[in-house]
Amino acid sequence: xxxxxxxxxxxxxxxxxxxxxxxxxxxxxxxxxxxxxxxxxxxxxxxxxxxxxxxxxxxxxxxxxxxxxxxxxxxxxxxxxxxxxxxxxxxxxxxxxxxxxxxxxxxxxxxxxxxxxxxxxxxxxxxxxxxxxxxxxxxxxxxxxxxxxxxxxxxxxxxxxxxxxxxxxxxxxxxxxxxxxxxxxxxxxxxxxxxxxxxxxxxxxxxxxxxxxxxxxxxxxxxxxxxxxxxxxxxxxxxxxxxxxxxxxxxxxxxxxxxxxxxxxxxxxxxxxxxxxxxxxxxxxxxxxxxxxxxxxxxxxxxxxxxxxxxxxxxxxxxxxxxxxxxxxxxxxxxxxxxxxxxxxxxxxxxxxxxxxxxxxxxxxxxxxxxxxxxxxxxxxxxxxxxxxxxxxxxxxxxxxxxxxxxxxxxxxxxxxxxxxxxxxxxxxxxxxxxxxxxxxxxxxxxxxxxxxxxxxxxxxxxxxxxxxxxxxxxxxxxxxxxxxx
Amino acid sequence: xxxxxxxxxxxxxxxxxxxxxxxxxxxxxxxxxxxxxxxxxxxxxxxxxxxxxxxxxxxxxxxxxxxxxxxxxxxxxxxxxxxxxxxxxxxxxxxxxxxxxxxxxxxxxxxxxxxxxxxxxxxxxxxxxxxxxxxxxxxxxxxxxxxxxxxxxxxxxxxxxxxxxxxxxxxxxxxxxxxxxxxxxxxxxxxxxxxxxxxxxxxxxxxxxxxxxxxxxxxxxxxxxxxxxxxxxxxxxxxxxxxxxxxxxxxxxxxxxxxxxxxxxxxxxxxxxxxxxxxxxxxxxxxxxxxxxxxxxxxxxxxxxxxxxxxxxxxxxxxxxxxxxxxxxxxxxxxxxxxxxxxxxxxxxxxxxxxxxxxxxxxxxxxxxxxxxxxxxxxxxxxxxxxxxxxxxxxxxxxxxxxxxxxxxxxxxxxxxxxxxxxxxxxxxxxxxxxxxxxxxxxxxxxxxxxxxxxxxxxxxxxxxxxxxxxxxxxxxxxxxxxxxxxxxxxxxxxxxxxxxxxxxxxxxxx
Numbered sequence: 001x002x003x004x005x006x007x008x009x010x011x012x013x014x015x016x017x018x019x020x021x022x023x024x025x026x027x028x029x030x031x032x033x034x035x036x037x038x039x040x041x042x043x044x045x046x047x048x049x050x051x052x053x054x055x056x057x058x059x060x061x062x063x064x065x066x067x068x069x070x071x072x073x074x075x076x077x078x079x080x081x082x083x084x085x086x087x088x089x090x091x092x093x094x095x096x097x098x099x100x101x102x103x104x105x106x107x108x109x110x111x112x113x114x115x116x117x118x119x120x121x122x123x124x125x126x127x128x129x130x131x132x133x134x135x136x137x138x139x140x141x142x143x144x145x146x147x148x149x150x151x152x153x154x155x156x157x158x159x160x161x162x163x164x165x166x167x168x169x170x171x172x173x174x175x176x177x178x179x180x181x182x183x184x185x186x187x188x189x190x191x192x193x194x195x196x197x198x199x200x201x202x203x204x205x206x207x208x209x210x211x212x213x214x215x216x217x218x219x220x221x222x223x224x225x226x227x228x229x230x231x232x233x234x235x236x237x238x239x240x241x242x243x244x245x246x247x248x249x250x251x252x253x254x255x256x257x258x259x260x261x262x263x264x265x266x267x268x269x270x271x272x273x274x275x276x277x278x279x280x281x282x283x284x285x286x287x288x289x290x291x292x293x294x295x296x297x298x299x300x301x302x303x304x305x306x307x308x309x310x311x312x313x314x315x316x317x318x319x320x321x322x323x324x325x326x327x328x329x330x331x332x333x334x335x336x337x338x339x340x341x342x343x344x345x346x347x348x349x350x351x352x353x354x355x356x357x358x359x360x361x362x363x364x365x366x367x368x369x370x371x372x373x374x375x376x377x378x379x380x381x382x383x384x385x386x387x388x389x390x391x392x393x394x395x396x397x398x399x400x401x402x403x404x405x406x407x408x409x410x411x412x413x414x415x416x417x418x419x420x421x422x423x424x425x426x427x428x429x430x431x432x433x434x435x436x437x438x439x440x441x442x443x444x445x446x447x448x449x450x451x452x453x454x455x456x457x458x459x460x461x462x463x464x465x466x467x468x469x470x471x472x473x474x475x476x477x478x479x480x481x482x483x484x485x486x
Numbered sequence: 487x488x489x490x491x492x493x494x495x496x497x498x499x500x501x502x503x504x505x506x507x508x509x510x511x512x513x514x515x516x517x518x519x520x521x522x523x524x525x526x527x528x529x530x531x532x533x534x535x536x537x538x539x540x541x542x543x544x545x546x547x548x549x550x551x552x553x554x555x556x557x558x559x560x561x562x563x564x565x566x567x568x569x570x571x572x573x574x575x576x577x578x579x580x581x582x583x584x585x586x587x588x589x590x591x592x593x594x595x596x597x598x599x600x601x602x603x604x605x606x607x608x609x610x611x612x613x614x615x616x617x618x619x620x621x622x623x624x625x626x627x628x629x630x631x632x633x634x635x636x637x638x639x640x641x642x643x644x645x646x647x648x649x650x651x652x653x654x655x656x657x658x659x660x661x662x663x664x665x666x667x668x669x670x671x672x673x674x675x676x677x678x679x680x681x682x683x684x685x686x687x688x689x690x691x692x693x694x695x696x697x698x699x700x701x702x703x704x705x706x707x708x709x710x711x712x713x714x715x716x717x718x719x720x721x722x723x724x725x726x727x728x729x730x731x732x733x734x735x736x737x738x739x740x741x742x743x744x745x746x747x748x749x750x751x752x753x754x755x756x757x758x759x760x761x762x763x764x765x766x767x768x769x770x771x772x773x774x775x776x777x778x779x780x781x782x783x784x785x786x787x788x789x790x791x792x793x794x795x796x797x798x799x800x801x802x803x804x805x806x807x808x809x810x811x812x813x814x815x816x817x818x819x820x821x822x823x824x825x826x827x828x829x830x831x832x833x834x835x836x837x838x839x840x841x842x843x844x845x846x847x848x849x850x851x852x853x854x855x856x857x858x859x860x861x862x863x864x865x866x867x868x869x870x871x872x873x874x875x876x877x878x879x880x881x882x883x884x885x886x887x888x889x890x891x892x893x894x895x896x897x898x899x900x901x902x903x904x905x906x907x908x909x910x911x912x913x914x915x916x917x918x919x920x921x922x923x924x925x926x927x928x929x930x931x932x933x934x935x936x937x938x939x940x941x942x943x944x945x946x947x948x949x950x951x952x953x954x955x956x957x958x959x960x961x962x963x964x965x966x967x968x969x970x971x972x973x974x975x976x977x978x979x980x981x982x983x984x985x986x987x988x989x990x991x992x993x994x995x996x997x
C-alpha cells in the first residue's frame with residue numbers, strides 16, 4: 001500500500017490528508033512537532049483573549065483521525081533523504097544540536113511538505129532577548145501566556161494583520177501597547193489611503209498608541225537577558241517588557257537548507273539547491289501541479305513558492321484558504337488525477353478590533369492607470385466601500401471585455417456575499433450594474449441598516465448618472481447564476 | 487468603580503435575600519388550621535399538630551419541618567384509608583407557614599422587598615450599564631478566565647443554588663415561605679391578593695429576563711437582530727406571560743399564558759384545565775381553541791417561513807430566560823458528536839412521552855376509563871410526566887444546570903415542543919444559516935458560542951448550510967464570526983445547501 005507522508009498538520013497538510021483519504025485507500029501519516037492535533041492557527045488570538053479554550057480551536061474531534069485512518073505522529077523532522085525516500089526525526093530537546101543523533105525514521109512513497117511559516121526577524125540587535133517574539137505557533141502562544149503577568153507595557157513592531165491582532169490581544173489583558181509602524185499610515189502598502197486611515201483611526205480609538213513612520217533600531221535587554229526597552233531609529237527609547245515582532249512571515253524551510261557559500265559579488269540566483277538538491281528560493285519552488293523538482297515530493301501552503309504564479313496572485317501566498325486550496329489540489333494529483341493549482345478571483349477578510357473587512361478581486365494600494373475607483377464612506381468613519389473598475393478607454397489594455405467592468409471591492413463594516421462578487425468580477429459586470437444591484441451582495445444579518453442607496457447616490461452625484469437600485473437584499477436564491485441544489 | 491459598587495450592592499441584597507429565610511417568628515394557632523383545612527380533616531389536623539399549637543418558634547426551618555412531619559403522618563393515614571381527597575399538598579403547608587409567621591419581615595414587607603429585590607436590581611444595573619462605554623462589538627474577552635462561566639467554583643456554586651432553589655420551589659415550598667412574603671406587596675398591587683409561590687417565581691423570572699435582557703442588549707448592541715429579538719422575549723415574558731394572566735384573573739376570566747402551548751404546556755389537556763376553560767364561557771372556549779390552533783396551525787406555518795426561532799428565541803419563556811439569564815453560560819454546551827446523539831434520543835423520547843401521556847389523559851377524559859388500551863394507567867403516566875419532565879427536567883435540570891451544561895439544557899435535550907418545531911425546521915422550512923463561500927477560517931467562535939451545541943464550524947468550513955432541527959436561531963454564531971461567514975436567512979426550501987460541495991468557492995479546479 002502506498003504511503004503518503006505529510007509534514008505539517010496545519011490547514012494545508014490536513015486538507016491534503018483528508019482529501020487523499022476521500023479519494024484513496026493509501027496509508028497516510030501526518031507529522032507535526034507543534035501539536036498532536038490540527039488546530040486553527042487563526043484562532044490562537046481568541047484563546048489568549050479568553051473567548052475560547054485551545055480545544056475549541058480544533059476543527060475535528062480527536063477520534064476523527066483514527067476513524068479516517070490518518071496516522072498522526074508528533075515529532076520534528078530533522079532531515080529528509082530524498083534518494084532513500086526517508087525522513088529522520090529529531091531527538092527530543094536537541095533543538096540546538098545539529099549533529100545530535102537521529103531519533104528514528106519513516107519511509108514514504110510520496111511526500112507532501114506543508115511546513116508553514118516562521119515570523120521574520122531582520123537581524124535587530126537584541127531580537128533574541130527574552131520577551132521578544134512573533135505570534136505564529138502554538139509555542140508562541142504558550143510563551144506569551146507565560147510572560148503576560150510580567151508585562152505592563154508592550155511594543156509591537158510592524159503594521160500588518162498579525163500586528164493588529166497582537167495589539168488587540170495585549171489590550172484585552174490591560175497591557176499598554178505602542179505600535180511601531182514603518183509606513184506613514186497603517187497597512188498602506190496593501191490598503192488605499194482612505195481605508196488605511198479608517199483602520200488607523202479605529203486602532204487609535206481602542207487606546208493603542210500608534211506611532212507612524214517609526215522604525216525599530218534596537219531592542220535593549222536587562223542583566224537577565226530580558227527585554228526592558230526598545231530604541232527607534234529616531235532615537236526614542238520606549239520602556240517595555242514585551243516586544244512583538246510582526247513584520248511578516250517567511251516560509252519555514254530551515255530543515256531543507258544547506259549552508260551556502262559566500263554570495264558577495266554574485267548576482268542573486270533564481271534558486272538555490274537545498275538538502276538532496278531540492279530547489280529553494282524564499283520558499284520551496286513548485287510548478288503549477290505543486291510538484292517540487294524532486295519526484296514524488298510536493299510542497300503546499302505557506303512554504304510553497306510558485307515558479308509561475310497565476311494572474312493576480314503572488315508567488316508565495318500565506319492565506320488560510322490558499323493553503324486549503326493547495327491541499328485540495330495536491331490530493332487530486334497524488335490520487336492519480338494531475339490537477340493544476342487554480343485559485344479563482346482573489347478574496348480575503350480580516351477583523352480590526354470591531355471592524356470587519358472583506359475584499360474580493362483586485363484593490364491595490366496604488367491605483368493602476370487602467371483602473372478607476374469609487375469610494376464611499378459612512379459619516380461614522382467606520383463603514384466604507386471601495387469599488388475599483390476598468391477605466392472606460394479602448395486604448396488601455398482591457399483585461400475584461402466590458403467597459404467599466406468591476407475589478408475588485410473593499411468593504412468595511414458591511415458583509416458581502418462571496419459568490420455574488422465572484423460572479424460579478426468573473427463576468428466583468430459594469431460598476432453601474434453592480435451599484436444598482438449592490439443589495440444582492442449584502443450579507444449582513446436581518447434588520448441591519450442598509451447603505452446601498454446612499455452609496456448609489458454618491459456615485460450619481462460624482463458622475464452625473466441617475467442610477468436606481470434594482471434589487472433587494474437576501475434574494476440570492478433567485479439569482480440565475482447561483483446554482484444551488486438541495 | 488461603579489461596577490464594583492454595583493456588584494457589592496447586588497451581593498449584599500442577595501445575602502439579605504438568603505437571610506430573610508431565617509427571619510420571623512412562627513406560631514400555629516387553631517384559627518390558622520381552621521382556615522386551611524377542610525372540615526373533615528380539621529379534627530385530625532388539630533390532634534396531629536396539637537403539640538405545635540400556640541408554641542413560639544423562632545426559626546422557620548424548625549417550624550416548617552415539624553409541620554411537614556405532622557402532615558406527612560396525616561397523609562400516611564389518608565393513604566392507608568384511600569381517602570385521596572383528604573390529602574394535604576404543599577400549597578396548603580406553604581399557606582399555613584405564611585399565616586403562622588409574625589415578626590419584622592411580616593410587618594415590613596414593603597421595605598424588605600426594596601432591600602432585597604429593589605437593591606439587587608439596582609446593583610445589577612450598576613454592574614451592567616457601564617458596559618455601554620466600551621465600543622460596540624463582540625466583547626467576549628475573559629470569558630474563559632471567569633470562574634462563573636467555566637464550571638469553576640463560582641459556576642458550581644451558582645448551579646447548586648439554582649438546583650436547591652428549584653427543588654424547594656417545586657417540592658418543599660414551605661421552606662421558602664418568606665420569599666413569597668417578600669413579593670406580597672407586588673402581588674397585592676397587581677391582583678389584590680397574597681403572592682403564591684408561582685407568583686413569586688413568575689416575578690423573579692420576569693425580573694431576571696428584564697435585567698439580564700438589558701445586559702444582553704448592551705452586549706450585542708451592534709446587531710439590530712439581537713436587539714429586536716431580545717426586546718421581543720422581554721415583552722412576551724413581561725406582558726404576555728406575567729401580567730396578562732393576572733389581568734385575566736382580576737377580570738374573573740380563565741387565565742392563560744397565551745404564548746405557551748402544548749406540548750411544552752403539558753397540562754393543557756388535563757381534565758381540570760379543560761373543564762375550567764369550558765366553564766369559562768366564550769372566553770374560555772376561545773382560549774381552548776387558541777391553544778389548539780397555536781400548535782396545530784401556528785407552529786407548522788410559522789416554522790415553514792421563519793424556522794423555529796420565531797418561537798424558541800423570540801417568544802418562548804424558557805428560551806427567554808436562557809437567552810438572558812443564561813447568556814453568560816452559552817459556551818458551556820457540549821459540541822461533541824456523542825452529545826448530539828444523546829440529544830436526539832432524549833428530546834424525541836420526551837416528545838413521544840408527551841404525546842402518549844396526552845392521549846392517555848384525553849382517553850380518560852372522554853371515556854372515564856383509567857387504562858389506555860386496557861393496560862396503560864393514564865394517571866401514573868400523567869403524574870410521572872409531571873414529576874420527571876415537568877419539574878425535574880425542565881426546572882431543576884433545565885435551569886439549575888445552566889452553569890454546568892450551558893443555558894439551553896432543557897431546550898436542547900428535553901423540550902417536546904422544541905422537538906416538534908425542530909422536525910418541521912429540519913424537513914420543511916425556508917430557514918437556514920448560510921455560509922459565505924470560501925471565507926471560513928475554521929476559528930471555532932461559532933461552535934464555541936452556540937448554546938445548542940451545534941458544531942457550526944463543521945458546516946461553515948465545508949460550505950454547507952446549517953440546517954439543524956435544534957437551531958433556535960439566536961444569531962450569535964453570525965455575530966461572533968470574525969469573517970462575515972454566517973447569516974440567518976429564509977429563502978425557498980429547495981435552495982438549502984444540504985450536501986457540502988466537492989470544491990469550495992475560490993478553487994477553480996474541475997468539480
